[in-house]
Amino acid sequence: MKSLKENFQKAHIVIIGSGIIGKFNALELSELGFKVTIIDPTQLQNSSNAALGLLMGNMYQKRRGRGWDLRKQSIQLWPQWITFLQKFNCKLNIEKPLIHLTTNEEKFKKLEKFINENNDLNLQILDRDSIFINNINKAFQTKNIKGMISFKDGRINALSLLKTLDKYLKHKKVNFLKEEIIKIRKSNNQWISKTRNNENIRSDMVILCNSLKAVDLIDSLSHNIKLKPVLGQAMEININDEEVDLLSLPKQFNINGKNIITKSKNKLIIGSTDEYSTKPEENTFEKLTNFLDKKPNWLIKGKISKKWFGIRSRPDGEPSPIMKNLEDGLIICTGFYKNGILLAPACSKWVANEIKNYLS
Numbered sequence: 001m002k003s004l005k006e007n008f009q010k011a012h013i014v015i016i017g018s019g020i021i022g023k024f025n026a027l028e029l030s031e032l033g034f035k036v037t038i039i040d041p042t043q044l045q046n047s048s049n050a051a052l053g054l055l056m057g058n059m060y061q062k063r064r065g066r067g068w069d070l071r072k073q074s075i076q077l078w079p080q081w082i083t084f085l086q087k088f089n090c091k092l093n094i095e096k097p098l099i100h101l102t103t104n105e106e107k108f109k110k111l112e113k114f115i116n117e118n119n120d121l122n123l124q125i126l127d128r129d130s131i132f133i134n135n136i137n138k139a140f141q142t143k144n145i146k147g148m149i150s151f152k153d154g155r156i157n158a159l160s161l162l163k164t165l166d167k168y169l170k171h172k173k174v175n176f177l178k179e180e181i182i183k184i185r186k187s188n189n190q191w192i193s194k195t196r197n198n199e200n201i202r203s204d205m206v207i208l209c210n211s212l213k214a215v216d217l218i219d220s221l222s223h224n225i226k227l228k229p230v231l232g233q234a235m236e237i238n239i240n241d242e243e244v245d246l247l248s249l250p251k252q253f254n255i256n257g258k259n260i261i262t263k264s265k266n267k268l269i270i271g272s273t274d275e276y277s278t279k280p281e282e283n284t285f286e287k288l289t290n291f292l293d294k295k296p297n298w299l300i301k302g303k304i305s306k307k308w309f310g311i312r313s314r315p316d317g318e319p320s321p322i323m324k325n326l327e328d329g330l331i332i333c334t335g336f337y338k339n340g341i342l343l344a345p346a347c348s349k350w351v352a353n354e355i356k357n358y359l360s
Helices: 004-010 020-031 065-085 105-118 131-139 158-171 211-217 284-289 340-359
Strands: 012-016 035-039 098-102 123-126 146-150 175-177 181-187 190-195 200-203 205-208 227-238 252-255 258-264 267-275 303-315 322-327 330-334
Touching: 012 020, 012 190, 012 200, 020 035, 020 158, 020 330, 020 340, 035 200, 065 158, 065 340, 098 105, 098 131, 105 123, 105 146, 131 146, 181 211, 190 205, 205 340, 211 227, 211 303, 211 330, 227 284, 267 284, 284 303, 322 340, 330 340
Parallel strands: 012 035, 012 205, 035 175, 098 252, 205 330
Antiparallel strands: 098 146, 123 146, 181 190, 190 200, 227 267, 227 303, 252 258, 258 267, 322 330
16 A cells, blocks of 8 residues: 555646635645646736735634634744745745724724733734824824734735745746636546646646636536625825825724735825625725725825736635535635635645545
8 A cells, every 4th residue: 555655746736726825735735745736827817916915813803713713723824934935035024013993983892892802912902092093193184093903913915925935836846837727527536627728637636726717617516606706906006295204104004994005105005805896996096095084185196106906706605715625636725805815824734634634
């Protein structure tokens, strides 16, 4: 009988989808010694390239169930993976802290209750007397912003992370195919992935990480999985106002559901994932800047220097994400909605364990 190590070295795994989840699975599996092929026709256009990289783990308020378990595991794994990946990019890191803010008094009371009940020293309430709040209220010309700060949560640069993963995967000789898979089927204990060009790619296992398109490759009668599209949008805004110094603000924070990242004295990024659509509307500026009752003048006059979007998938009728063993040798891992980067370590660990159990 073959040893488990021999099974690992000889097994070929196809990963369909090259976003953060697909690449992180490839990272974990190649470290275990598997031969890995990633297949994706539009690697540079997937939704991960539109991610802002905010890691909201400790400030997640529902502290029970699978969602919290995945977050807890990822929170523990991320520092280890950062140390590992810094061999390929010494500048890769998680910038901390992360600040969550609201102008809604009822929501603020819930934040206070959450922090008081959990007794976590890494989470603190920010009231109007906080220096963070003073600077934000001053910049946004308001008086009623309050919230909480998490000293353990933060942000990782998503594009830098993807490029670092690419560098690692190239080092490990992971194969990339720029093809579209239109059908998968099982034959004689092997999986056959058929490309649009009628090429058949054989593998021992297939992992579906291709967001909305994953459901097109599985038997809908056997597996009742539904995904709906979610639009994530972001824009970079140049501010032309000598009286405003954006560097006085925290590096990354959230106000009423809109994520804000300060890039320089006169440049910031605003983004969010909150629209069930596949196309951004023309009034992107209005949608992303309407997070206060009244906009400050400098924001009204701001000019968009860049804007981008990504289509993500959210499970319809079941919790996010979808991580299932569909058949022997077929795993689906998609529907991460807002949390693909945060949950990537826990997801890849789960996939690796499923594969090890399958081959043992």
